[in-house]
Amino acid sequence: MSGVRGRVGEALTPEVVATFAAGFGAWARGRHASHAIVVGRDSRVSGPMFHRVVLAALQSVGCDVIDIGMAPTPTVQLAVEHHHAAGGLAITASHNPVEWNALKFIAPTGLFLDGAESASMRASVEAGFARATWDQLGAVRTDTEACNRHLDQILALPFLDVPGIRGRQFSVALDCCHGAGATIVPRLLERLGCRVTAIGLETDGRFPRSPEPVAENLRDLEALVARTGADVGLAVDPDVDRLALVDEGGRAIGEDWTLALATRVVLRHRKGPVVTNLSTSRILDDVAERGGSRVIRAPVGEVNVAVRMRAERSPIGGEGNGGVILPELHLGRDAPVGVALVLQLLREDARPLSAIVGEYPRYAIVKDKLDRPAGSLEAVYDALKGAFPGATVDTQDGLRLSWPDRWVHVRPSGTEPIVRVIAEGPSAADARDLVRRSRAPLDALARA
Incomplete structure (x- = not known):
């Protein structure tokens, strides 16, 4: 496990968060030349409380904190790499209901902790760790450019035809579910020249529906696509590492299609095997085969897929829950990069999403x-x-x-x-x- 999660006020309390945040900070700085830890959070109601706890806990063990505020989890991962930090902490329970929250621990590579690293960190927490004296306390500084850098890196991808996408002026319906996606996805779509109609842009963490972006939770987005005549509907989860799609007819096509469609476009520009987990739809195998590639499967879990992608030099991979990993950007699930790849596919194919999906067998x-x-x-x-x-x-x-x-x-x-x-x-x-x-x-x- 690369994190700690629970219901707020039950398994997850400020005391628990403080212990694990401080323990992670002490463990991370002991393994790295840097003493810096990047911290970001999603929009959950409990987020500001735990955010303050995490900052103080990290300072208490001598870590210098780089605070990027409310931001997608992939933005936190990219910021860890950008700052050459000792690690990162994302305060998010991802797609879990509003009463949940969690800490996700990030290694200096920008990947979540793997099994061995998690075991080592937890052993360190249980063994106890030293607190800093008054003159060794860590400092806190704010990084307000993390989301902008994330956007710039996506738009700089060599095979992303930004002028071509802008020229299409796609009509897009968007559902951010009152999550951190509202801090980045509308701006990405604007920079790609899209005409956007959005719901769920409030960042108050009071999710108006179940936050997991599966088909049964996307009825409002389906209706929005049908009402506006949008080319595509996009739904992201609260920490913006998962993306689900609605076609131009107002039908949620299923979260497994996100990675499959991203793979279709990437394999036109990059070669190599596609890596996913053992529970992902075989539609990915069909897409990879047509693209002259093959699928390699890893155990369930983002870090397991990412590590295997790195070993196989895979150009695209992820998980069938809507998680797209493009290592050319970074080795983490990233909904904004998924958005860009889907728009690139629509530009290249110049056909409706339903027609592209209709080329493949249904499962x-x-x-x-x-x-x-x-x-x-x-x-x-x-x-x-x-x-x-x-x-x-x-x-x-x-x-x-x-x-x-x-x-x-x-x-x-x-x-x-x-x-x-x-x-x-x-x-x-x-x-x-x-x-x-x-x-x-x-x-x-x-x-x-």
């Missing part, structure tokens, strides 16, 4: 979860391998069984005491059947 994903049984999951995996003898087996992260047109992934959650069962097939009935058959040994273990 249905079904997701289920159940309380984790007390027994060993290895026995469950063995039973499933026996039940599906012709499947391709992947055991990097739980068990994934795949066939040419369908797959199922059974894995324990890294954040909750549950097991997730995710399946995809040519139809919802096919996917449901895979989930049902894959749940059977789990249900049997729970009854034992």
